[in-house]
Amino acid sequence: MAPSFNNFGYVDRSSxxxxxxxxxxxxxxxxxxxxxxxxxxxxxxxLDFTATWCGPCKLMDSVIQDFAxxxxxxxxxxxxxxxxxxxxxxxxxxxxPTFVLVKKGKVADRVTGxxxxxxxxxxxxxxxxxxSQYRSRGL
Numbered sequence: 001m002a003p004s005f006n007n008f009g010y011v012d013r014s015s016x017x018x019x020x021x022x023x024x025x026x027x028x029x030x031x032x033x034x035x036x037x038x039x040x041x042x043x044x045x046x047l048d049f050t051a052t053w054c055g056p057c058k059l060m061d062s063v064i065q066d067f068a069x070x071x072x073x074x075x076x077x078x079x080x081x082x083x084x085x086x087x088x089x090x091x092x093x094x095x096x097p098t099f100v101l102v103k104k105g106k107v108a109d110r111v112t113g114x115x116x117x118x119x120x121x122x123x124x125x126x127x128x129x130x131x132s133q134y135r136s137r138g139l
Contacts (some may be wrong), residue, residue, distance in 0.1 A: 021068035039105030
């Protein structure tokens with residue numbers, strides 16, 4: 001993992017690739033500071049709640065990496081539920097993987113489990129439609 005230094009302290013990039021656009025926080029305090037700063041903007045956050053032991057979460061990794069590469073104006077954040085239990089509890093994460101879309105500090109949508117439309121776009125509407133929908137909408 002390649003480190004990124006920003007105003008909120010040490011933040012890991014979640015991929016082995018140093019050019020990953022996915023952030024990963026390892027401190028509730030740093031997450032809270034980042035969340036509060038983005039809350040004041042119109043930027044969409046996609047929170048990917050995961051765990052190291054979660055097979056379906058690993059299945060979704062490449063899909064989320066593709067999203068992050070395509071939607072560079074969206075903040076993708078991976079949160080390990082065992083590391084940041086307070087965050088997962090606050091957002092009522094009860095199943096893995098869970099994806100929470102947040103805009104202006106409010107939950108805009110939530111997707112739980114492995115959405116086959118995301119992993120296999122030929123099964124339904126393009127996976128990117130959900131991100132596109134909330135990226136430009138002001139809530």
